[in-house]
Every structure is written in C-alpha cells, then in structure tokens.
Amino acid sequence: MTQKEHFERLPQKIRELILNGGEEERITFIERPKFIEHTKFEKLCEKLDELYYAPKTNRIRSLLLVGESNNGKTEMVRRYKKMKFRNDIESETMDYEDPVLLIQAPSRANLHELYDLFFMEFLVPYNKNESLVEREQKIKYYCDRFNIKMIIIDEIQNALIGSITKQREFMAGVKNLSNTLKIPIVLVGTPKGTSLVVNDHQLKSRFVPTRIKRWSYDDDYFSLLYAIETSLPLKKPSLIYEKEKFAMDILELSDGLIGEIISIVSLMAKYAIQNGDEAVKPGMLKKIKYVPAKDREGVVYADEI
DSSP states (O other): OOHHHHHHHSOHHHHHHHHHOOHHHHHHHHHSOOOOOOHHHHHHHHHHHHHHTSOOOSSOOEEEEEOOTTSSHHHHHHHHHHHHHHHHHTSSSOOOSOOEEEEEOOSSSOHHHHHHHHHHHHTOOOOTTSOHHHHHHHHHHHHHHTTOOEEEEEOGGGGGSSOHHHHHHHHHHHHHHHHHHOSOEEEEEOGGGGHHHHTSHHHHHHEEEEEOOOOOSSHHHHHHHHHHHTTSOOSSOOOGGGOHHHHHHHHHHHTTOHHHHHHHHHHHHHHHHHTTOOSOOTTHHHHTTOOOHHHHTTTOOSOOO
C-alpha cells in the first residue's frame, strides 16, 4: 500500500492530526478512549432496534445481554443510547430528547436503590420513604413524560450481592416495571448475571439471554483490526489484518476480548510513534511487555522499578 493510499483510507480527522499534530498530541489521541464500530455492534443494534421499534403490547419482549469483562458490553449500549439521542433530536417532530434510559445497577440487590437511580437520571426530587408501589407509579409517570422507549440496566450481576429474598424482590421489581411501562428492558452484565434470570421460568421467557462471544480468527476479526488501524494517527500503513501470524498472536494475547485487542494495538502504535517507525510491526509485541488479562488475575507484575 502506498503512502497516498494509506492517507486516503483514513478519516479526515486522523489525516489532519498526522499532518498537523506532533508526537505528543498523536500519542494523547491514541490514549483517549474512543469507540470502534464493528460487526458485533452492528448485530447488537439490529437486536436492540427490534425491541425499540416494536409496538407496545401486554407482554413486552426484553433482553439479557451477557459477555466477559472488557468485551465491550457497556461501550456498545452507551453508543446505542447516543445514536438514538442523536437521531431523535435531529428529527422534525422533536417529541423527546433522550429516549433510551441507561443506568448502572446498584452495588447490591436493593430495589429501593434501583428506583433511586431512576429518579437521579430523571433529575427529579424523590422521597426514600415512599412505598415501592408509589415509586413505581412515579417512574411510570416520568417515563411517559420523557417519552422513554427503552431502559438499559448495566452491571446486572451486582444484584447477586444480597440474600436470595432480596435478589428475587429485585428481579420481580424489574419484571413489574416491564409490565407497567410496556417498554423493553435490557439487562447487561457478565455471565454470572444469567443466574438471576435462567432460574425463573417467567423471567427466562421475558429476558431472552444473548451472549457476546469473544473474538475469533475470522473475517469479523480482520474487519475489526482494519477499523482499529484506521483510527490510529500513524504515518505509514501497518496492514495488521493482512499478516496472519501477527493477527493471530494479537488475538491469543488478548484472549479474544476487544478491550484487550485495542489496548495491545494502541500500545504498539504509541511505541511506533516514539521510535519513529510510524507503523505497527510484529516485533513490537515483545517490546510492549503486555500482560494478558488471564495472567493478571494471578497478580503477575507488568514491570518492576
């Protein structure tokens, strides 16, 4: 690939950064969190849109989305929320501003604390002493008022912290909200969170379990590598997706987790800028001294001083 072809495939923002930014500015850009669009996100958007645009019925379909830590769950649902916000404020009707409500589950199975989070997101006063029924009615009022079309509750595995009674009360409250509001609820968490749903027949039939798989060595993975590479302000093409062994080594080191894949490639990109290579190369994998996530669980130190 020629230098000209490399520049032409890059987004305008990246080209300008390469031409006008110094080393420090480009490294800062690499370190800054950014969302990389990929095929798994596209598939998730299709699933969420099926729920989002479905007509209201007495039995609303919902979703339980699970995946390993650092596999992009939270980033994807945040991006989906942002997309819906952008699309709706650009519409002519301006019926609502932010139709997807995204909250993080409380740190334990406590339904009152969950409802508190709803009111905090609505930016309205609330009374902690009200009954659960009163609070559910108020949540319905504000969801209707703000035209909420979907609720996403992240880190749902937090609801496993607490007694079995508290866990059941928590999940019953989530189910009641779905029945009352007649809008889809998406639960997001690690595989541990599936036990909150699969052990209850009613919940299992309502919240369809869907898993985000780890990345594997296939065309989707190569497409991801291309998207990551074209998000980096490097002066030369790396063509990671064309180097089979290099791509496989990155995949194995990352354990198939997108957060790890992005971190590995980003560290090599920083190294490439600092050393004047301006392209990510296979030999850099050893240079960055990356410790895989599975090894970090056993506290393997990445460096010594």
